[in-house]
Amino acid sequence: MSETAPPHRRPVGPVPRRQAISRLAPYCAIVALLPIGGCSVLDHGILGAAGPVAEQTRSLFLLVCAIMILVAAPVLLLTPIFAWHYRLSNTESAYRPQWGFNWPLEGLIWIPPTLIVIVLAVILWRDTHALDPYKPLASPHAAVEVQAVALDWKWLFIYPNEGVASVNELAFPAERPIHLSLTSGTVMQSLFVPRLGGQIYAMAGMTTQLNLAANAPGRFRGENTQFNGAGFQNQKFSVLAQSNDDYARWLARARAGGRTLDPAAYAALTARSTQAEPILFGSVTPDLFRSILARNDPGMQTAHGHHPQ
Missing domain, CATH: 1.10.287 (Helix Hairpins)
Known part of the structure; x- marks a missing residue:
């Protein structure tokens, strides 16, 4: 009879391919992650905070990490x-099975x-x-009011006090906080500006609120973090914290464009598409945001005499 290897020893011979791959997998994963070390991740996340809300969030995150x-x-x-x-080979230490x-x-x-x-x-x-997102931020200046509408796959921002609107570009003066009222013209989505802090959901027929501010002028990235279909990965928008003069020029440029955001223009925006460049509207139909809410809220439709088609 041929001898076999003792059960406590590994047989000598070639290692099966699957076993060899499983051993190499952790090393391959480490090598694959090495290029990430050159990315400027701090420039886009809460660790690169550029506003008071993000700074508080970062402090809380680091404190919790230290405790953990x-x-x-x-x-x-x-x-x-x-x-x-x-x-198993340690036979010299005390052995107390009844302890x-x-x-x-x-x-x-x-x-x-x-x-x-x-x-x-x-x-x-x-x-x-x-860090309640509904809580107004302390500031000597009044907040800029913005109504945000989540669409597929773009963001619409309406400035009711200024009478302008924009698509995929959110501008405000850095000296003032910004107060957003959010809803969705389609499925549920989530607005997030990592370096300014806060993440809040937008749902059809409902409004949520978000307060943000920037410490200094700068350009930041906002995005939708709730998956909503094929264009999800491209649903990004620019956030411009500007000086008062630059913000005034931005408003003037929007008004000079001559575009009007009326129900027909809004209906065109609701088509599923990605927007490569921002769009500015120089005027907005009054109470457009409320009418968008009414389309998805039966209670508001009854109150305003609207009926679903």
């Missing part, structure tokens, strides 16, 4: 130590995690209310 390290660090440190100490309880060890296991949960609960409760 208190949980992760002992686990990462003690796991290899325990594995080494209780290895079952130890007050200091139980306290170490339960008291620190309990304190961490309590501290996190207090911090998150406090900061969740402080």
Whole structure:
């Protein structure tokens, strides 16, 4: 009879292809992620905060990370130590199969995690209310009122006090906060400007609110973070925090364009398409935002004498 390898040893011979691939997979993943190190990720996320809301969000994120390290660090440190100490070949350490309880060890296991949960609960409760997206931002200047409408696959911004509108371009003076009232002309979507902070959903027939501000003039990226079909990846828009003079020139340029945002123009915008360049409208039909809401809210349709077609 031919001898076979002992059950506790790996047979000598060529390694199967599937097994070899599984061993190489982690290294391939690491190599694939190396190019990301050259990306300027901080320029686009909350870690590159450029407004008071984003700064508070970043501070909360870093604080929570620091607290969670208190949980992760002992686990990462003690796991290899325990594995080494209780290895099968270690026959010199004490072996106590009847050992079952130890007050200091139980306290170490339960008291620190309990304190961490309590501290996190207090911090998150406090900061969740402080970062309420509906809460107006403290400022000596009145906020710029903007009505945002989520479409497929673009964003419409209406400035009711200025009488202008834009598609895929949100402009406001950096010296003033901006207050957005949001709805959707189609499926549910989510507006997010990472460097200014805040993410809020927009739903048909409903309004949500978001308050943002910028510390200084700059150009930022906004996006929809709720998947809504084939054009989702291109539903980005520019956010322009401008000086007062630049904002005045932006308004003048919009008004000089001569375009009017009326129900017919809005109906054209609702067609599923991506918008390569921003569009500016020099005038807007009064109460257009309210009429968009009424299309998807039976209560408003009844109140205003509208009936679904």
